[in-house]
Amino acid sequence: MIRILLLGAGRSASSLLRYLLHHAPTENWQLTVADLQPAHLEPVLAAYGSYARAVLFDLQDEASLHQLVREADITVSMLPALLHGPVARACVQYGRHLVTASYVSEEIRALHDAAQTAGSTLLMECGLDPGLDHMSAMRLLTNIRSRGGQLTAFKSYCGGLLAPAAEADNPWQYKFTWNPRNVVLAGQSTAKYLENGRLRFIPYQQLFARTERVVMPGVGEFEGYANRDSLSYRAPYHLLNIPTMLRGTLRRPGYCAAWHALVRLGLTDDSVHLGNAAGLPWAELVEAYLPASSGSQPLAARAAAYLGLDPNGPEMERLTWLGLFTERPVELPNATPAQLLERLLTEKWSLQPTDHDMIVMQHLIEFTLDGTPHQATSSLVVLGTDAVHTAMAQTVGLPVGMAVRRLAQGKLPQRGVLIPTLPDLYEPILAELATDYGIRFVEEEQVGQVHEPAG
């Protein structure tokens, strides 16, 4: 009997919970699901009898956290990343294991030695991005290295997007499938990457103007903007000397140019409260951001002129569709521009019950083999099953569940802070995703120099 504790069973944990419940009887797991609202879990868990139970869990109650962690062999945390510190420390204190889909923070990294001493495995970054990106990249890189290939460029993109059918009613071709606030504040610092051996930086106010085109067979074109830090995975990927390294986020073509206009207007700023009334019309807010002497034309035309955009072009179409030039009230008093924009977008970009989401990931790797340049790609497209088991919930939750299973089976002897760059972990997980769930990376390779669009 292995005792597994799941902390947090909100919507994003739907596919993980289903995976854990499905395997509990055959793997002989005793699953405890700890949530702030355990009542809604009872009907789901009832079918699994003694294998699963739900308990009330309040983050503020540290004593109860300690008791739950101590009584479990493996804790799986789907809590917000900022809350993982106390959970990880409790795991180390009682010599228990932890699995999450969140980035290794400095706070977690500092626990490495203590976790090794205590016999704890703190397995982080086991979801989609971070998670599946590491697994699929490491499999491809290891394959190329084993054949004697010399790696010259690594680019990797991921996007949580919409299934093509759900894109049609929205010129941005985007709706929220994840934390809206993170989308509004995306990239608000200088992005760092490597290109042909040189460090390259993009300041926030240029980030959405410098995109790369990414094509995925079957699902069309995308554009990628650079993530904040593309350099931190050089060490874990064993790419310390690679001349080109870039990680980015995918959107449909046109999204970034229109978002760039929002950035330039100042509407993504989160550092100042405007002292506005909730009834302030959006048109007045936009007007307040234009220079005073901007003429007597209609607001949208003056905004287009200020931004240097075609008043009938695709950027202005997207801004107009959001209602920025209407009398619609901003609805929140004394808010930051970013909070007002999030409020507006949460309505405009809300996933409808019939909408399906789509996860797209692609690695582009250049290498030299026998003196000849080669390019390899590894591509993943996942469509959501329904509004509960979205592509996001599946691609985040299933790898976490599979990692828990390997750990529970005693097949992961390493202790301390880990991420899934170990073949013993990523090989079986990628195989299980492909075989049992059809979540499959398509790997392709071609010989010859590849023409890249200018950055």
Added chain:
Amino acid sequence: MIRILLLGAGRSASSLLRYLLHHAPTENWQLTVADLQPAHLEPVLAAYGSYARAVLFDLQDEASLHQLVREADITVSMLPALLHGPVARACVQYGRHLVTASYVSEEIRALHDAAQTAGSTLLMECGLDPGLDHMSAMRLLTNIRSRGGQLTAFKSYCGGLLAPAAEADNPWQYKFTWNPRNVVLAGQSTAKYLENGRLRFIPYQQLFARTERVVMPGVGEFEGYANRDSLSYRAPYHLLNIPTMLRGTLRRPGYCAAWHALVRLGLTDDSVHLGNAAGLPWAELVEAYLPASSGSQPLAARAAAYLGLDPNGPEMERLTWLGLFTERPVELPNATPAQLLERLLTEKWSLQPTDHDMIVMQHLIEFTLDGTPHQATSSLVVLGTDAVHTAMAQTVGLPVGMAVRRLAQGKLPQRGVLIPTLPDLYEPILAELATDYGIRFVEEEQVGQVHEPAG
């Protein structure tokens, strides 16, 4: 015998200390100067015998802070503003008074009721800006109101600049006379002001491109950029219904356009550590911020083209003068762009022993009197005496000292959190500054509509 405690006696407190020592014998003050390095104060204080003593004070030692505050009638804090919370709380606890030159923070504001109950006066914003700006503005506004004038516009600018003789060796016509970090990070959020009854916002990336021209007779032209929040003084100035209200910072013409280029390059960003080596040449850093495909011309020419600037124009002259396009190393490893820029500017913009600084302040007030538009200005120019008694040290320190004197004389009966908008405070202080120190606001008035340059 009134016991006065001065917390922090660094360079910026030079004129304040001299004022307090000068008045100690005649006012019968016992002055305690508490500093981290009290030894350097001994020779200065020795001449004042039993009226003054220096003691060691470490900010970390809360017990000693409490003892010092309890044993004084009035505490004057020249510590950094962030440290005023514990000092103010101790003053309230022991029913003592506090005077500072710092903004009223939320933490201080929250002490108002407790201070009133305890009989404590927490007199904040008694320096230059904030401080003299309030005093001179209130005097002028009160005068206009007393004559029946209807206020329609209030604009106020202040700058800590260089005496004209010290400007000649530097195309920016600027050197640091105050905290360099604050200058580098100035304006890093949306600025808010009111213009003709409408809220107006300027996002950071546009702040230094939208300046106003300000002319001061005798010392020439300046340009002003908007401060972060011009609206918060509507209530204390009794200007709740004024259509136009703007507070700004002064620089010499051309500074802002060149600084705008630094902002656009990304070099003022403080949110990301670049992972750079200390030996990274400035030219490589600038190169890393340019788009990849920016041609084969020299770096400065490509930077000018990217920024849309004349390669031989005044902005590029200033950037070149800083050494941005040279092999000079950035000197700090793994720093933020803002930290690297501060390091460079601290050398380039260092005040030389023979340099004198200059404080410039101007209020521009528009009002209607007897149906006719009027404009009033109140202008201040102060030149530094020497490298110790700079214009900055005088204009910050002397008003603080004079406020302490009024408080010690029992002439300020109000308790709780105050700023110097009370006539009983600003009238005698403005008079003493003019009579004893020649620090004098020149007030002028003219009838008729005033032409304003476009914002």
